Amino acid sequence: MEKQKLKNDLVLIIVVIIVALAALLLINLYKRATTKDAYVVIEVDGEEFGRYPLTEDMEINVPTYNDGSNTVVIKNNAVSVSEASCPDKICVNHKEIMYNGETIICLPNRMTVTIVSGEDTLDGKTY
Amino acid sequence: MKGNNARYAKLIIPAALLLAVVFLIIYVVSGIRSTNSGKYKYESYDYFDTITEIAIYDKLSKAEEEKMRELIDERLTYYHRIFDIYHNYDGINNAKTINDNAGNGEPIEVPEELYNLIQASQVMYNQLGGKVNIALGPVTSIWQRYREEGKRLPKVTELVHGAKNTSIFQVLADEKNKTVRLADAEMSIDLGSIAKGYAAQLIAGDLIDNGIDNALISLGGNIVAVGDKNGEYYSVGIEDPENANTPKVVLNVSNISVVTSGDYQRYYEVNGKRYCHIIDPDTLFPAEYCRSVTVVCPSSLTADALATALFNMDYESGYRLVFGMDNVEAMWIMQDGTVKYSNKFEQYLK
Numbered sequence: 001m002e003k004q005k006l007k008n009d010l011v012l013i014i015v016v017i018i019v020a021l022a023a024l025l026l027i028n029l030y031k032r033a034t035t036k037d038a039y040v041v042i043e044v045d046g047e048e049f050g051r052y053p054l055t056e057d058m059e060i061n062v063p064t065y066n067d068g069s070n071t072v073v074i075k076n077n078a079v080s081v082s083e084a085s086c087p088d089k090i091c092v093n094h095k096e097i098m099y100n101g102e103t104i105i106c107l108p109n110r111m112t113v114t115i116v117s118g119e120d121t122l123d124g125k126t127y
Numbered sequence: 128m129k130g131n132n133a134r135y136a137k138l139i140i141p142a143a144l145l146l147a148v149v150f151l152i153i154y155v156v157s158g159i160r161s162t163n164s165g166k167y168k169y170e171s172y173d174y175f176d177t178i179t180e181i182a183i184y185d186k187l188s189k190a191e192e193e194k195m196r197e198l199i200d201e202r203l204t205y206y207h208r209i210f211d212i213y214h215n216y217d218g219i220n221n222a223k224t225i226n227d228n229a230g231n232g233e234p235i236e237v238p239e240e241l242y243n244l245i246q247a248s249q250v251m252y253n254q255l256g257g258k259v260n261i262a263l264g265p266v267t268s269i270w271q272r273y274r275e276e277g278k279r280l281p282k283v284t285e286l287v288h289g290a291k292n293t294s295i296f297q298v299l300a301d302e303k304n305k306t307v308r309l310a311d312a313e314m315s316i317d318l319g320s321i322a323k324g325y326a327a328q329l330i331a332g333d334l335i336d337n338g339i340d341n342a343l344i345s346l347g348g349n350i351v352a353v354g355d356k357n358g359e360y361y362s363v364g365i366e367d368p369e370n371a372n373t374p375k376v377v378l379n380v381s382n383i384s385v386v387t388s389g390d391y392q393r394y395y396e397v398n399g400k401r402y403c404h405i406i407d408p409d410t411l412f413p414a415e416y417c418r419s420v421t422v423v424c425p426s427s428l429t430a431d432a433l434a435t436a437l438f439n440m441d442y443e444s445g446y447r448l449v450f451g452m453d454n455v456e457a458m459w460i461m462q463d464g465t466v467k468y469s470n471k472f473e474q475y476l477k
Contacts, residue, residue, distance in 0.1 A: 125363065126345075126350050126386060
């Protein structure tokens with residue numbers, strides 16, 4: 001009887017683990033799918049400073065609030081802040097972001113870096 | 128108790144299988160969705176000195192995609208050649224052929240599309256108060272020479288001399304024989320203000336003729352929206368002259384064309400002042416009324432010509448001109464960055 005109970009518990013645990021893994025996989029797949037054609041949007045003090053494709057490696061010097069400056073680096077489809085004039089350096093220490101919806105915030109310099117899905121970006125541009 | 132547990136144990140495996148199947152279905156469905164919105168993209172830098180981007184939103188097989196690519200390449204090559212004023216091509220009379228034979232009395236038989244463009248430009252010249260003139264070649268070529276050199280401004284006497292032979296009424300088009308002749312040897316046509324808009328319209332027609340219902344065509348920012356994007360509007364950004372990364376305004380459009388004329392694409396600076404490539408036929412100098420004008424209307428040719436004409440006049444005159452036209456709306460970005468709209472432009476705002 002005890003043995004049977006143990007067996008059932010094991011089965012239950014395994015199923016829970018499988019479900020959790022499947023959910024994790026799905027969330028990841030979803031993130032990856034919506035990150036296709038994604039853009040890196042940099043805002044300073046609530047205003048959009050620029051919008052850059054996540055797929056293009058580049059370094060962007062952003063003049064930020066109160067004569068501050070932050071350097072945003074896009075490399076290998078990941079975004080990080082390499083340098084900043086802020087005192088706390090939370091943005092520089094933030095791990096790099098890669099997926100739709102992820103954000104790095106530099107509060108002292110009022111800068112946010114967000115990855116937005118390419119889905120809602122433009123289909124065309126007139127100039 | 129034991130019986131219950133055994134029943135649960137029996138249920139767990141089918142339940143797990145069911146879950147797996149549900150996840151599999153979700154996965155496959157999301158996969159299908161992403162291939163559906165996966166459109167066919169055509170891109171080329173070979174035509175009209177600009178980038179051509181065409182996105183087809185109809186579902187195409189690989190073979191159909193290849194067929195479309197060939198069709199677009201072939202048509203764009205042809206349009207590029209017939210509207211070209213810099214090069215001759217074997218076997219076709221193009222805009223340069225007309226210029227080469229200026230004043231020698233010989234009518235040049237030209238391809239239908241070139242003839243139609245020249246004739247349309249004469250009609251529009253009258254409608255748009257002479258603010259778009261394809262016969263302005265002698266003046267635009269002077270500006271182009273100085274722009275390429277990039278140091279000085281043309282002398283006014285030089286421009287005035289060039290302007291002597293810029294009457295569009297001396298571009299003699301013969302409807303019956305589809306011939307064009309320039310009356311004076313000093314004359315030349317420059318189709319720069321309208322060729323891209325017309326070519327975009329022609330390409331749209333070619334795609335429709337080949338069964339395409341939904342496509343977004345951009346010939347260097349001259350946009351033709353054919354149909355819609357999977358039942359939704361295309362979102363088209365209007366470039367901010369101060370910041371190429373973020374559009375000034377975003378429009379929702381379908382089945383219409385959008386064309387912008389601005390001072391920030393081709394220009395040069397002398398003593399810190401900007402001189403753009405759009406020349407006002409009346410002043411012979413680049414217009415400075417605004418940074419850009421965007422026109423939204425069904426015909427891409429009209430939109431292109433009108434955007435140039437509006438760029439060459441003040442906002443009030445332009446507003447009145449647009450107000451008097453059917454199905455035409457316009458948006459101005461002024462020198463100080465403010466945005467102005469024609470009467471019903473706001474219907475297109477996203």
